[in-house]
Amino acid sequence: MSFIPGQPVSAVVQRIEIHKLYEGDNLILGFSIGGGIDQDPTQNPFSEDKTDKGIYVTRVSKGGPAEVAGLRLGDKIMQVNGWDMTMVTHDQARKKLTKKNEDVVRLLVTRKSLEETVRQSMMQH
Amino acid sequence: MMPIDRLADMEEKLRILEDLNMIYIRQIALSLKDSDIQKKIDYEIRMREGACKLLAACSQRDQALEASKSLLTCNARIMAYMSELQRMKEAQVMQRVARRSSDAGPMDDRSPCKAKVAISDLRIPLMWKDTEYFKNKGELHRCAVFCLLQLGGEIFDTDMVMVDRTLTDICFDNKIVFNEASPGFELRVELYSCCSEEDYSAGNTPRKLASKLSTSLGRSSGKKMRGTLEPGACSPTSNGGGAAILLPVPSVPGPKYHLLAHTTLNLSHVQDSFRTHDLTISGNEECSFWLPLYGGVCCRLAAQPRCMTQQMMSGCLRVKLGGEPQGWTNVYGVLKGTNLFCYHQKEDMEANVEPVLTIGINKETRIRAAEKDPHSKAQNICISNQYGGEEVTHTLAADSREDTQLWMEAFWQQFYDMSQWRQCCDDLMKIELPSPRKPAIVTPKQGALYHEMVIDTSDDIGTVTDILARRIEEFELRAQLGSPPHWMSLFDEDPPRSPHNHQHLPPHSPSPCHRTPGLLSSNASLTSDSDSPVSVSPCFRQAWSPDTSSSSGRFRPRTLSLDAKLSTLRGRGYGGFRCNCQPPTAGSGSPRPTQTALFCSSSTSSSSSSEGSNSQESDLGFSRPSGARRSLRNLRAKLDPRNWLQSQV
Numbered sequence: 001m002s003f004i005p006g007q008p009v010s011a012v013v014q015r016i017e018i019h020k021l022y023e024g025d026n027l028i029l030g031f032s033i034g035g036g037i038d039q040d041p042t043q044n045p046f047s048e049d050k051t052d053k054g055i056y057v058t059r060v061s062k063g064g065p066a067e068v069a070g071l072r073l074g075d076k077i078m079q080v081n082g083w084d085m086t087m088v089t090h091d092q093a094r095k096k097l098t099k100k101n102e103d104v105v106r107l108l109v110t111r112k113s114l115e116e117t118v119r120q121s122m123m124q125h
Numbered sequence: 126m127m128p129i130d131r132l133a134d135m136e137e138k139l140r141i142l143e144d145l146n147m148i149y150i151r152q153i154a155l156s157l158k159d160s161d162i163q164k165k166i167d168y169e170i171r172m173r174e175g176a177c178k179l180l181a182a183c184s185q186r187d188q189a190l191e192a193s194k195s196l197l198t199c200n201a202r203i204m205a206y207m208s209e210l211q212r213m214k215e216a217q218v219m220q221r222v223a224r225r226s227s228d229a230g231p232m233d234d235r236s237p238c239k240a241k242v243a244i245s246d247l248r249i250p251l252m253w254k255d256t257e258y259f260k261n262k263g264e265l266h267r268c269a270v271f272c273l274l275q276l277g278g279e280i281f282d283t284d285m286v287m288v289d290r291t292l293t294d295i296c297f298d299n300k301i302v303f304n305e306a307s308p309g310f311e312l313r314v315e316l317y318s319c320c321s322e323e324d325y326s327a328g329n330t331p332r333k334l335a336s337k338l339s340t341s342l343g344r345s346s347g348k349k350m351r352g353t354l355e356p357g358a359c360s361p362t363s364n365g366g367g368a369a370i371l372l373p374v375p376s377v378p379g380p381k382y383h384l385l386a387h388t389t390l391n392l393s394h395v396q397d398s399f400r401t402h403d404l405t406i407s408g409n410e411e412c413s414f415w416l417p418l419y420g421g422v423c424c425r426l427a428a429q430p431r432c433m434t435q436q437m438m439s440g441c442l443r444v445k446l447g448g449e450p451q452g453w454t455n456v457y458g459v460l461k462g463t464n465l466f467c468y469h470q471k472e473d474m475e476a477n478v479e480p481v482l483t484i485g486i487n488k489e490t491r492i493r494a495a496e497k498d499p500h501s502k503a504q505n506i507c508i509s510n511q512y513g514g515e516e517v518t519h520t521l522a523a524d525s526r527e528d529t530q531l532w533m534e535a536f537w538q539q540f541y542d543m544s545q546w547r548q549c550c551d552d553l554m555k556i557e558l559p560s561p562r563k564p565a566i567v568t569p570k571q572g573a574l575y576h577e578m579v580i581d582t583s584d585d586i587g588t589v590t591d592i593l594a595r596r597i598e599e600f601e602l603r604a605q606l607g608s609p610p611h612w613m614s615l616f617d618e619d620p621p622r623s624p625h626n627h628q629h630l631p632p633h634s635p636s637p638c639h640r641t642p643g644l645l646s647s648n649a650s651l652t653s654d655s656d657s658p659v660s661v662s663p664c665f666r667q668a669w670s671p672d673t674s675s676s677s678g679r680f681r682p683r684t685l686s687l688d689a690k691l692s693t694l695r696g697r698g699y700g701g702f703r704c705n706c707q708p709p710t711a712g713s714g715s716p717r718p719t720q721t722a723l724f725c726s727s728s729t730s731s732s733s734s735s736e737g738s739n740s741q742e743s744d745l746g747f748s749r750p751s752g753a754r755r756s757l758r759n760l761r762a763k764l765d766p767r768n769w770l771q772s773q774v
Contacts, residue, residue: 034771043769045291058771090770097774 011110012118013078018069020103027103030064031057031071036090046074048112054078055085055093057109072111079108150207153214162213166206173199180379182598190269190285190319193380197317198282201273209278235538237308237545238437240430243556244312244390245300246399247272247283250419253290268416270295270318270385276303276310287321288416295416300557306428308545312390314422316404317382320413383414388422392547395428397554427554432542433462434553438535439474440528442467444482445520453522456481460535462553463487463543465508484519485510487550488543492536494529495520504529506536 020027035044037053046056057075060067077085080096088096097105154163176196183189272283283297303312386404394402401421408415431437438460443453444467456467459474466480473480486492486508495505506529509518523529543550 029774032771032773034769036770039769059773090772094772094774 011078012114013108013110014070014114016066016069016071016107016109018065018071018105018107020105021065027098027100028064029066029097029105030061031066032059033077033090033093033097034058036093037087038089038091047076052076053087055088055090071107071109075109075111077107077109081106150210153210157210157213157217162206162210166203166210169199169202169206173203186321186380189379190321193319193382194269194271194282194285194317197382198273198280201275202280205275205278205280235541238431238538238542239305239307240428240546240549241302241304241434241556242276242306242310242312242395242426242428243300243302244274244314244424244426245557246423246425247297247299247314248423249295249316249386249404250421250423251288251293251295252417252419253293254417266290267321268318268414269321269380269382270316270416271382272297273315273317274301275313275315276306279303279305288318302556302558308392308547310391312426314388314390314424315384316386316422318385318414318416319380319382321380322413383408383412385414385416386418386422390426392428392549395426395549395554397425397427397552399423399425427556428546428549429554429556430542430546430549432539432546433550436461437539438532440532441524442532443522443524454481458521460486460539463550482519484508486536486539488540492533494533506532 018029020029033055035041035047035053035055039053041047041053042050044050044052044056046058047054055077057066057071057073057077060071060073077093079085080093081102083096085093085096150166151163154160154166173196176192176199179192180189180196183192267287267289269285270288271285274281274283281299281301281303283299283301286295286297288295303310306312384407386406388402388404390402394400401423404418404420404422406418406420436459438458440458442456442458444456444458445452445454456469457471457474459466459468459480463486465484465486466474467482467484468474468478468480487510489511491509493507493509495507504522504526506521506523507518508521509516511517521532523532
């Protein structure tokens with residue numbers, strides 16, 4: 001997930017569709033995010049490249065909508081409902097996830113294990 | 126008498142006491158004819174003074190924590206040396222007494238050999254509760270911890286580790302080797318911790334803000350604050366330590382470490398693999414330095430007795446090989462570890478040639494002196510071992526009676542050592558020699574560079590240069606102590622690609638930075654993959670080293686006069702200093718006036734901080750926090766780039 005300046009960034013992504021859940025009169029997704037272009041990227045325990053200022057999943061509530069949909073700890077969120085998440089501030093990211101009139105969010109996430117799986121399956125051919 | 130006078134009087138008395146004590150110590154050392162301990166004590170006292178000065182001079186929390194750790198270690202070492210001095214003096218006196226009295230019988234008690242004891246891979250598991258996570262959402266409760274290890278007269282400290290709730294274990298990578306341990310050794314492991322919350326350091330906060338904060342803090346944080354202000358409340362030891370009686374320590378303001386847990390390890394804990402030992406925990410949840418320890422410490426404690434690593438005895442022997450009764454072969458025997466190696470000749474051993482014969486010497490071996498061989502003058506030595514079910518006996522002979530006696534003595538000593546060192550003599554335990562200690566560089570993991578400079582908004586250039594001059598003094602002081610500040614590495618001619626080079630410039634590509642790509646590429650050589658929170662715009666680098674880059678013409682410093690002043694300072698041969706020059710962003714309503722940094726045209730930080738102050742609270746999934754203090758705290762937390770915010774969605 002690290003990039004070389006001048007080269008296009010490519011990543012293996014997975015689509016995850018999370019249906020929000022009502023908790024009281026709040027809609028929740030059941031996970032926590034960390035990161036953002038206004039945050040200190042070196043404190044991100046999940047990123048491979050410590051200058052990566054992307055949005056990462058730092059906690060997934062057990063049995064919550066996110067876990068059920070397939071979101072995992074350490075995933076990097078690339079898009080939310082079509083909105084880019086790789087170059088946003090922490091607050092912007094949170095806002096895109098918590099829009100009150102939406103009850104489904106479709107995420108594009110990437111994680112190291114996805115790349116490994118693809119690489120291994122490619123090597124077999 | 127005025128209280129101030131009384132204080133000065135006390136200090137004077139303490140100083141006199143200190144001088145008298147030093148004279149006393151020197152006398153003892155002289156009478157023992159041991160200048161070694163004297164030198165060590167002198168050295169530690171000098172180190173301690175240096176640490177005190179550094180503590181008083183430094184402004185950064187990290188430096189203060191490191192200096193406080195050195196102070197604690199110095200104190201502990203001084204205590205240890207003093208007690209050793211006392212013991213030696215007592216032993217000398219006892220000996221004299223014994224000699225004067227009736228002749229003691231021949232001293233035939235053996236002393237076991239010494240060993241190298243190594244402790245490594247210390248790991249202390251933590252046990253965070255769920256409630257800890259939700260309690261202070263924006264602020265990470267951080268503690269600085271380190272371990273102090275003491276065996277006999279040797280004291281070592283590990284590196285300092287910052288602990289917060291994202292850590293599940295405290296890991297110390299240090300490998301520590303003690304060289305002179307006896308079988309009855311006691312290795313004392315002590316874990317010290319110090320709360321590291323910025324709000325509670327008395328030094329940085331200006332008075333008005335401090336009073337506002339102290340009156341407006343909530344219950345739990347107020348309790349913590351009170352805890353730090355009264356160190357006596359929940360800590361048995363503080364910076365002064367027990368050495369206060371003999372060598373009073375001036376109490377220095379700054380972070381104080383408290384003993385959090387301790388344990389004592391001995392020979393029964395030595396094993397060639399990792400083991401978990403129980404920790405005795407002092408302090409309770411109310412203390413500021415508290416950490417939820419699981420209650421154990423995992424480590425590898427290995428010991429290498431000298432009898433296993435060194436040649437205990439060597440010399441020429443004759444051994445009966447084969448079945449012939451008369452077949453004596455001359456060999457060169459070496460007794461080492463659990464074997465007696467017999468080489469053709471001495472040179473073979475040095476050349477690492479395989480020995481002709483290897484006889485095992487272990488707990489099961491039986492050695493006895495045989496009857497006198499009618500053909501030789503000396504007695505034979507018979508060594509019997511059990512190989513499988515069979516008993517195999519080797520017969521050896523030395524050249525003379527004295528040699529035989531020496532060999533028997535060596536075997537007895539070997540058996541004695543093995544019985545004393547027990548499991549350490551079964552097999553040789555590997556001990557890695559610790560790599561030479563890295564210089565104590567304070568890693569700026571928490572702060573960006575612009576946090577190092579503390580300037581009030583109303584200051585002018587003159588004050589800035591004063592601060593710079595102070596920093597240069599501090600740098601010189603630290604240079605004396607042998608640890609160059611991390612920012613000096615930027616001014617090396619060839620920027621080293623070592624992991625210590627923290628001052629790299631990360632590829633700034635996607636940010637709305639109006640730097641030309643040319644500038645970035647010229648700095649590409651400094652980029653490395655190591656950690657660095659420093660996101661200093663490359664523009665300033667150009668101003669400082671016009672000789673390294675040709676594109677300095679493209680950069681126009683915001684404040685020309687400041688730049689000129691700083692260059693003259695540099696030209697005078699002082700170490701350089703980095704400063705970001707731009708008038709502080711007004712109107713952001715920054716609630717941290719003491720740390721108003723001068724940002725250097727790096728628009729990302731300023732734009733996002735103004736955004737941050739406009740946005741709503743980030744904990745949407747929860748009930749909205751009410752009250753001015755909560756929002757103040759959250760706002761402060763959000764604007765502080767040192768925290769890595771996490772939001773629940």
